[in-house]
Amino acid sequence: MSGASIYASRRAGSLYIAPFAIGFLLFTAFPFIASFILSLTDARLQDQLGDAHFIGWHNYAGMWADATFRKSLGVTFFYVFVTVPLKLAFALLIAVVLNFKLRGIGLFRTAFYLPSILGGSVAIAVVWRFVFASDGLVNQFLHGAGFGGINWLGEPSTAMFSIILLRLWQFGSAMVVFLAGLKAIPEDLYEAADLDGASRLRQFWMITLPLLTPVLFFNFIMQIVQAFQEFNGPYIITGGGPMKSTYLLPLMIYEEAFKYFNLGYSSALSWVLFVIIALFTALAFWSQRFWVFYAQERSDKGGH
């Protein structure tokens, strides 16, 4: 077979994209559509699917009356609105520090990225539970320092604090993206600003931050999407408690389906979460015209 004909062959081409196509259809498109159909039924996990009845928008309509849902929604929004800005600010701060030209800075960059490789895993969530347990690391440290221990996972406010901290601890991937963005800002802009007498702080606000907004935007979207989907932390560390104070929506979806077997209601909750994420993403995209600056048209070479 000649070189040209293998590129022209439909069958060969289809074969190459088949792994993606099959994977997408099976694991994305099918669950996506199936969950929507399920969300319109009263399907229960222990029953045959054939026994389910079509009940229209009933699952959705009943949601607002569900106090657990309202509580979960509030907790979720709180969690997202606190973690996303904090994490972005923290990641940016570390990225700026790691962007300094210092000896051995590569080592520090690796060290700071490490938590993010481990961070999302179940094992770390388990470790976190021990760290914040009543006889855990934090309390032992507090005792050692002469303070009384705190029931971190037993009090609603501190339980939330501990799962928020777990999320902040995973700042690495956002940090790496920020770092790449910082590296992409031409050095001569800072030199020009130096000559103009701008302090480092003003350079950050007047040059770095505006030129970093595309990266900030990207990180913002990613963090919003991820934060709304947080599951490991509350599931493993707090189990959603105490008093549903860390009962994030993904955990509620999981428990409705696999603890209470309400497959239909759980699917409806998934779809509500999906719509919420989609709305926030759309809002972010709409808003970027007011605060995101794209400089890619800057072409130093070739005057005309």
Add this chain to the structure above:
Amino acid sequence: MNTSRVILDQVTKSFSGHDVIKGVSLEVKKGELVVFVGPSGCGKSTLLRLIAGLETPTSGRIEIAGENVTYAHPSKRGVAMVFQSYALYPHMTVEDNIGFALRIKGMPRAEIKLKVRAVAETLQLGHLLHRLPKALSGGQRQRVAIGRAMVREPDVFLFDEPLSNLDASLRGQMRVEIAGLHARLGATSVYVTHDQVEAMTLADKIVVLNGGRIEQAGPPMELYRRPANLFVATFIGSPGMNILPVTLAGADRDQVTVNTTQGPITLPRVNARVVAGAEASLGLRPESLSLTTAGQGQLSGYVNLIERLGGETFAYVALKGFEAPPIIVRLDGEVDLRVHDEVHLAIDGQRAHLFGADGLALGHAPDTKERD
């Protein structure tokens, strides 16, 4: 009154043990436009960055407007710089770019607006004030970069290869604009370029750098007429000086005789210390050679190639018996000459150059007087 604006005194700079600037001393007078020129890696940009304060010298002293600024912050030196990349803030309008330094200084907005407007008018940017850099052409960006320097009214302007990102025709145009601007403002300027044409046309004084040292400094025509060494001789001038290998035969008070494979040539020359039999280089600019008839002239050869530029013609002549590459002869635009023609060349001895084996000039022609 002290008329020096910039004084460098034995300045050196090493980057991790590698010496980039090896002891440079020079002076830039008030209102002077000094051009640093040299091949890439000669240290000219580093030298400019040392003056700007973007680098700190390893040793030596830098003075600007009478103050020792060797270790001063870039913003405290009274210098403004035009970068090769222009370094315009891409997210700010032309107006904000030009006014940036004034804004940092805390100048009232209304005053900034006035100053920016005045500078913009000088540079014909008045209608572009609200544009972003990405909506400007190369030449316009260049002018914004110059405006950003002008608005600060610095003691010294620094230009780091400002035209190298422009295409050839625009480069010529901007060169004229910069020359005009300098004539109007009389601003003290240091200008870095690798282009010797820019250096010749813009400079009051050229500083030729090579390997971190000054090869020669002086007014453009002085460097052209009396290059101190082979490096300067071949670097300044376009097309470059032809260099022929010769041996020194002898000298008396006002002339030197050299032996070539085409026989001896005698050149008027004073102050030449000559060791008979030593190797030397004869330097002939394309315009100091002319066509002559058979039996006349000192050199002969065959035409290899003819470049007709209209107003002038360059003939590439392979000299008989010389290993050297063909020499370039500048002739009249209408000259009647063909490839493979045999030509006889007369040397204008007053404009010929002679360099010893060490590359240094051997004496000089009697009519090129020494300055002072």
